[in-house]
Amino acid sequence: MTLIDRLKDEQKAAMKAKDKPRLGAIRLVMAAIKQREVDEGITLSDDDVIAVLTKMVKQRRDSVTQYEAAGRQDLADVELAEIAVLDEFLPQPLxxxxxxxxxxxxxxxxxxxxxxxMGKVMGVLKPQIQGRADMGTVSQLVKAKLG
Structure with a gap:
């Protein structure tokens, strides 16, 4: 089963369970996937979907940091709930x-x-760890090893 099929099944299950927060998060993912497919004129592979999910999780983590700095824990909690849903579809972290x-x-x-x-090393590493580790942290590790 592809990741997109799994997302569609989970979307249906969330609708039946009337789980609005989960359904909202899955719909955001599906919209982002559809947008990228339309923009690029292709059907996304599982690796491409993982890249979309990774980007969405990163955006939400940035938002959580900003909301907490501004004292808006209510908004941070919404973002954290979305991160929890998105994490279910990402591969196990390394x-x-x-x-x-x-x-x-x-x-x-x-x-x-x-x-x-460094570019050569990152080019080899990226496909292996995409969505399974923070690329910023990996980049720092590469710099430390090569520097």
Whole structure:
């Protein structure tokens, strides 16, 4: 079952259960997927859907930070609820040890020797960890290893 099919099934289940917060979050995902499909004129693969989900989670985490800084916990709670729903559809996150092992493999595979090779290493890592680890953190780890 593809990720889009799973999202559609979960959307139907949320409708039947009258779970409005969950249904709203899933509808936002489906709208974002449809928008990207229309914009690019393609049907998204599971990897593309994971990229959309990852982007949406990142946006919501940024919003939570801003809402909490502004003292709007009510709005932050709504965003946190949406993050919980979106996380269900993302692959299991990688542990720090797994990320470190993938990083070492990527450096060895590319023969990276310094910061000028960071793009090569990130190019190898991105498909392996997309949606399973924070790319900003991974980027910092790569910089630390190559620097």
């Amino acid at each position: 542990s720090d040890d797994e990320v470190a092992a993938l990083l070492d493999e990527a450096i060895a595979a590319t023969g990276a020797a310094g910061m000028q090779d």
